[in-house]
Amino acid sequence: MRIFRLIYCSRAKKVLNFDDVKDLAKESMQKNEAKAISGILLYSNNQFFQSIEGSQEEVNELYLKISQDQRHGSIKLLYYEQVNERLFPSWNMGLVQTEPSQDLINRYFEHCKFVPNLLSPSQAENFLYELKEMFF
Numbered sequence: 001m002r003i004f005r006l007i008y009c010s011r012a013k014k015v016l017n018f019d020d021v022k023d024l025a026k027e028s029m030q031k032n033e034a035k036a037i038s039g040i041l042l043y044s045n046n047q048f049f050q051s052i053e054g055s056q057e058e059v060n061e062l063y064l065k066i067s068q069d070q071r072h073g074s075i076k077l078l079y080y081e082q083v084n085e086r087l088f089p090s091w092n093m094g095l096v097q098t099e100p101s102q103d104l105i106n107r108y109f110e111h112c113k114f115v116p117n118l119l120s121p122s123q124a125e126n127f128l129y130e131l132k133e134m135f136f
């Protein structure tokens with residue numbers, strides 16, 4: 001099966017607490033399992049940064065659903081590529097459980113705040129690799 005990876009970011013419509021985000025990740029995890037979707041979700045500075053990987057059809061279909069979800073807005077597609085292998089083969093939707101370190105943020109964002117819509121496609125990909133190193 002050809003694997004596609006899609007990374008997007010968005011802004012939550014209301015400020016969420018960690019339990020809200022955990023519930024969202026849990027709901028996503030259950031749905032993704034049936035569709036062989038893997039990936040991770042990060043919520044920080046009221047922004048979502050999510051990677052989804054799977055067949056092109058499932059990835060496209062899910063992104064369409066997610067982009068219509070009223071819980072967030074200002075959705076921006078950051079990266080969309082066919083890839084050789086999954087980065088998160090054992091996570092149907094892994095949740096980044098703590099804030100990324102300030103050091104990581106400082107290296108990617110000039111103003112030292114997590115503003116993912118400023119990332120280029122290759123920066124988004126590299127940022128994802130770093131999250132994997134740190135949290136998974």
Ligand SMILES: Cc1cc2nc3c(=O)[nH]c(=O)nc-3n(C[C@H](O)[C@H](O)[C@H](O)COP(=O)(O)O)c2cc1C
Pocket residue numbers: 024027028029031032048050052062065066067068069071072093
């Ligand atoms: C930030 C965010 C991330 C989401 N991630 C996923 C996901 O990985 N998988 C999923 O099935 N739904 C995800 N959802 C929920 C979808 O937008 C949508 O509610 C859900 O897919 C509807 O599923 P249904 O058509 O089976 O009812 C996410 C929603 C938000 C706001």
